[in-house]
Amino acid sequence: MKKINIGIVGYGVVGSSVVKILDKDREIITQKSGLDINVKKVYTRNWNRKLFYPIDDSKKAKTVDEIINDKDIDIVVEVAGGIEFPYHLITQAIKNRKNIVTANKALLAEKGKDIFSLAQKYDVRIGFEAAVAGGIPIIKALREGLVANDISKIYGILNGTTNYILTSMYTEGKSFEQALKEAQEKGYAEADPTLDINGTDAAHKISILASLSFGGFVDFSQVYVEGIDKIDTLDIELGRELGYTLKLLAIAKSHGEEVEIRVNPTFLPSWHPLSKVDGVFNAVMVEGNNVGETMFYGRGAGGLPTASAVISDIVCIGKSIANNLGRDLEITSMDWKHKDLTLTKVKDFYTRYYVRFTVPDITGILAKIASVFAKYNISIAAVIQKEKILKLQKETKEKVVPLVILTHTASENNIQLAIKEIVSNKYSVENPVIIRVEDEE
Amino acid sequence: MKKINIGIVGYGVVGSSVVKILDKDREIITQKSGLDINVKKVYTRNWNRKLFYPIDDSKKAKTVDEIINDKDIDIVVEVAGGIEFPYHLITQAIKNRKNIVTANKALLAEKGKDIFSLAQKYDVRIGFEAAVAGGIPIIKALREGLVANDISKIYGILNGTTNYILTSMYTEGKSFEQALKEAQEKGYAEADPTLDINGTDAAHKISILASLSFGGFVDFSQVYVEGIDKIDTLDIELGRELGYTLKLLAIAKSHGEEVEIRVNPTFLPSWHPLSKVDGVFNAVMVEGNNVGETMFYGRGAGGLPTASAVISDIVCIGKSIANNLGRDLEITSMDWKHKDLTLTKVKDFYTRYYVRFTVPDITGILAKIASVFAKYNISIAAVIQKEKILKLQKETKEKVVPLVILTHTASENNIQLAIKEIVSNKYSVENPVIIRVEDEE
Structure with missing residues (x-):
C-alpha cells in the first residue's frame, strides 16, 4: 500500500480535525482509498496554546520551511487562513513540486490566477473542495x-x-x-x-x-x-x-x-x-x-465537515501520486475556456425587485410613484401599503407609512433612475430599501 | 489529446441521449476533460424503428460481438436494460478487458458480486453513476x-x-x-x-x-x-x-x-x-x-439527466485509460470491507409506526386496543379517532370508523404480535393499515 505523506500548515479547528479524523477513522479511510495517509508534520504559529486535538511532539514543525522543504512530503495542506502568508507558502511549496490541498477561499478567489498558473507550470494539483460549502462535495460534482x-x-x-x-x-x-x-x-x-x-x-x-x-x-x-x-x-x-x-x-x-x-x-x-x-x-x-x-x-462550516472535504482531496490527489502522475487526471480546470470571465455590470442586472418606500400618508402618493415606474418601463407585480404608522416625519411631523412595490423583471439601471426621481420628488421621504427577488416569471 | 472509443449497447432514450450530448456538447466536454470521446459503434436489437436521435449508418452494429470484440473500443456502455442479456454481454466484455459503464441497477443489485469480482480479475473499471438517482452524482459523492x-x-x-x-x-x-x-x-x-x-x-x-x-x-x-x-x-x-x-x-x-x-x-x-x-x-x-x-x-430519470451521469463515468474512466491504468484509481469498491453485508431481519426492525384500525363505533374499543399495545410494550404517541363513518360492516351492519395510532419507537415483532391479537379479538374488523414512520424522538 502506497504511503502518502502530508504536511499541515495551520492547526486550528480545521487542521486539528483533519488529524483527528485520520486517527480515529484510519481503518475505513485506508480500506476505501487503498492509501496509507501519514501526517508527517504540522505547523502552527504558536504551539504553546491549548490544542483542539493532541499531536506528537515529533510532528510539530517550528517553521513552515520544515514542511515545504521536506522531500518526503507529497501534499501540503493549507488550513491557516489569511492571504499573504498562505500565498507565499503555497507558491513556495508548488515550486518545490508539492501538491496542495487548501480550504482558503479568499486566497483562491483573489489570487487564484497566479496560483493555478504556477501549479500548471510545475505539474502539481490543487485540491480545494473544502474552500466552498464545507463538507458538501460541490467542487467534485461540478468538475x-x-x-x-x-x-x-x-x-x-x-x-x-x-x-x-x-x-x-x-x-x-x-x-x-x-x-x-x-x-x-x-x-x-x-x-x-x-x-x-x-x-x-x-x-x-x-x-x-x-x-x-x-x-x-x-x-x-x-x-x-x-x-x-x-x-x-x-x-x-x-x-x-x-x-x-x-x-x-x-x-x-x-x-x-x-x-x-x-x-x-x-x-x-x-x-x-x-x-x-x-x-x-x-x-x-x-x-x-x-x-x-x-x-x-449540508454543513457549510465546522471542523469535521471541512476536514471531511480536505481528506477527500488528499485521497484523490494521493491516488495521482501513487500512480506517479501530475495533473494528468484533472478534470475541469478553473480556466477550461482559457479566457477570463467578463462580468456583467451592475447597471445591466436584470431581475425582479422589492422596493420599500417610506411615504407620507396622503392621497395620491401611490399613483405618483407608479407613474414614475411606468415612465421607466418598470412593470408592477404587487403592492402592499400598510396603515401602520412607521413614525412621524422629522421636520413636518407628518405620518409616514411603508409602501412596498414588487416589480416584474426590470433593469437595474431603470430601477435606479426611477428611485432617484421618486426620492428627489420627495414621494419617498427616505431612501427606499431595495431587495432583489429571484423568482421566475 | 487522447481519443477514447466507446461502444454503446442499447439505443433507446438513454443511449440516444448519450450520443446526442456527445454531439451537441462536444466542445465543452473536450475542454473540461481533455479527452476526445468517440462513439465508435452502437448496437440495438432493431434498427428499423424510429430513432430518438439519428446516427450514421457506419456506426450501427448488427451484433453485440461487433462491439465487445472490437480491439479499438475502450469502454462498453450498457444502457439496454434487463438482466440476462446485459449480464452475458458485460461479462464477455470484461473478459475482453473492456471497461464498462452501465445504468443498469437491476443487474448490479442482483448480479453485482459476480460482475465486480470479474472486473477485479481482469483489472477493468465499472462505472455506474447512472444506475442510481439519474443525473445526481451520488455515487461519486459516496465513493x-x-x-x-x-x-x-x-x-x-x-x-x-x-x-x-x-x-x-x-x-x-x-x-x-x-x-x-x-x-x-x-x-x-x-x-x-x-x-x-x-x-x-x-x-x-x-x-x-x-x-x-x-x-x-x-x-x-x-x-x-x-x-x-x-x-x-x-x-x-x-x-x-x-x-x-x-x-x-x-x-x-x-x-x-x-x-x-x-x-x-x-x-x-x-x-x-x-x-x-x-x-x-x-x-x-x-x-x-x-x-x-x-x-x-435532482432529476432521477429521463434521457439527458441519465446520459449526463453516463458521460461523467466515461470521462473519469477515460482518464484512467489515457494514463494506461486499470483499476488503480478506484476509490471505495462495492466490498471495501471484504465481507458480505448481514441484513437485519424484518422482525428486528425497530421504528415508529402509524397503524390505522377499522373499529366498531362502540364505547371502550380504544381502551381495549391500547391495553394490547401496552401488553407488548408499545408506547402510544398520538391517536386520531374520527367520527366519520367509513362504511357499514358487512355482516352486522354496524358502523365502523377509522382509529389511527401513532407509536413511539417499537419493535416490528411486537407490533405484529399486538396486531394479530387485536384482529383475532375482532377489535379491528379489518386488517389494519401499517405504515412505518421515520421521525426521530
Whole structure:
C-alpha cells in the first residue's frame, strides 16, 4: 500500500480535525482509498496554546520551511487562513513540486490566477473542495459529476453565519443585532464577523464556483457584493406577506459572453428549495443543460465537515501520486475556456425587485410613484401599503407609512433612475430599501 | 489529446441521449476533460424503428460481438436494460478487458458480486453513476467526496414514478389508480410500471448505495420491499393531520454488525427536507460521522439527466485509460470491507409506526386496543379517532370508523404480535393499515 505523506500548515479547528479524523477513522479511510495517509508534520504559529486535538511532539514543525522543504512530503495542506502568508507558502511549496490541498477561499478567489498558473507550470494539483460549502462535495460534482453539462446558473447559500442570522430573524422576529449576538454566543459567528456579514466570504466562494462553471478566472474586485447588516426585520415580515423568504444568495449566471456574479440579500419564493435551508446549513443549486436542476445540501462550516472535504482531496490527489502522475487526471480546470470571465455590470442586472418606500400618508402618493415606474418601463407585480404608522416625519411631523412595490423583471439601471426621481420628488421621504427577488416569471 | 472509443449497447432514450450530448456538447466536454470521446459503434436489437436521435449508418452494429470484440473500443456502455442479456454481454466484455459503464441497477443489485469480482480479475473499471438517482452524482459523492466518513444511514426518494404518484395523491387528493393513469399519460410511468410501483426499482438502487456505504455485497433476495399500490388516500390525509407526508423511502442503516435495508411507504415529518421533494425528483440523504447530514437532489430519470451521469463515468474512466491504468484509481469498491453485508431481519426492525384500525363505533374499543399495545410494550404517541363513518360492516351492519395510532419507537415483532391479537379479538374488523414512520424522538 502506497504511503502518502502530508504536511499541515495551520492547526486550528480545521487542521486539528483533519488529524483527528485520520486517527480515529484510519481503518475505513485506508480500506476505501487503498492509501496509507501519514501526517508527517504540522505547523502552527504558536504551539504553546491549548490544542483542539493532541499531536506528537515529533510532528510539530517550528517553521513552515520544515514542511515545504521536506522531500518526503507529497501534499501540503493549507488550513491557516489569511492571504499573504498562505500565498507565499503555497507558491513556495508548488515550486518545490508539492501538491496542495487548501480550504482558503479568499486566497483562491483573489489570487487564484497566479496560483493555478504556477501549479500548471510545475505539474502539481490543487485540491480545494473544502474552500466552498464545507463538507458538501460541490467542487467534485461540478468538475467531474456534471462534466457533461453546460452550466447556465449556479447559486446558493454559501455562508452559514449569515444564514443562521437570517433564519433567526425570520423565525423568531429578532433584530439583526440580536441575531448576530446570539450567533456569536453559540459559536456560529466569529468575534469579528465582518467578512461573513458583508457578503465577502460568500462572494469568494461563488467566484470559485463561477470559474469552474464557466471556465475562466474572475477579477474579484469587480464582483458585486452586498451584505445583510442593513436588513430590517420589517422587510422580512413584508416579504413573508408576499410569499417570500429572505436569504443571502450568491449567484452566478451565464449570459453568453458575460457572466453575472453577485452576492446580495434576496427574496426567494417560499416554495423554493433554498428558502427551506435554515440555520448554519449551506446549499448550492446547479442548473445544467442536460442534468436540469440539482441541489447539494449540508454543513457549510465546522471542523469535521471541512476536514471531511480536505481528506477527500488528499485521497484523490494521493491516488495521482501513487500512480506517479501530475495533473494528468484533472478534470475541469478553473480556466477550461482559457479566457477570463467578463462580468456583467451592475447597471445591466436584470431581475425582479422589492422596493420599500417610506411615504407620507396622503392621497395620491401611490399613483405618483407608479407613474414614475411606468415612465421607466418598470412593470408592477404587487403592492402592499400598510396603515401602520412607521413614525412621524422629522421636520413636518407628518405620518409616514411603508409602501412596498414588487416589480416584474426590470433593469437595474431603470430601477435606479426611477428611485432617484421618486426620492428627489420627495414621494419617498427616505431612501427606499431595495431587495432583489429571484423568482421566475 | 487522447481519443477514447466507446461502444454503446442499447439505443433507446438513454443511449440516444448519450450520443446526442456527445454531439451537441462536444466542445465543452473536450475542454473540461481533455479527452476526445468517440462513439465508435452502437448496437440495438432493431434498427428499423424510429430513432430518438439519428446516427450514421457506419456506426450501427448488427451484433453485440461487433462491439465487445472490437480491439479499438475502450469502454462498453450498457444502457439496454434487463438482466440476462446485459449480464452475458458485460461479462464477455470484461473478459475482453473492456471497461464498462452501465445504468443498469437491476443487474448490479442482483448480479453485482459476480460482475465486480470479474472486473477485479481482469483489472477493468465499472462505472455506474447512472444506475442510481439519474443525473445526481451520488455515487461519486459516496465513493470519493465523502470517503473520509463512516456512513451511518443513507436514505432517500429513489424512484420518480412513485414519487410523482404520491405527490399527486397528496396535493390533489387523487386515488392511486387516478394518479398512476395520469403519470402514464404524461410519460412518467411506463406501460408496465410494476417494478416501480412495487418498490423493486428503489430497492435495487438502495442496495447499491448500501454496498458503497457499508462495504459489502447485498443478497438482494433478502431486502425488504413494499410498494405503494395499496396506499389509500385516507391514510395520506390522516398522516397530514399528524404532520406527516407520505413518501416511498429507500433506507439503509448501519447497526454495527448488521445493516437494515428496506423500501417502504414512509411517513416523514413535514419539516424534513425529503418531504418537500415532489414530482419526479429524487433526493438522497447521507449521514456521515464527520460531514453530518448532506442531501443530493435532482432529476432521477429521463434521457439527458441519465446520459449526463453516463458521460461523467466515461470521462473519469477515460482518464484512467489515457494514463494506461486499470483499476488503480478506484476509490471505495462495492466490498471495501471484504465481507458480505448481514441484513437485519424484518422482525428486528425497530421504528415508529402509524397503524390505522377499522373499529366498531362502540364505547371502550380504544381502551381495549391500547391495553394490547401496552401488553407488548408499545408506547402510544398520538391517536386520531374520527367520527366519520367509513362504511357499514358487512355482516352486522354496524358502523365502523377509522382509529389511527401513532407509536413511539417499537419493535416490528411486537407490533405484529399486538396486531394479530387485536384482529383475532375482532377489535379491528379489518386488517389494519401499517405504515412505518421515520421521525426521530
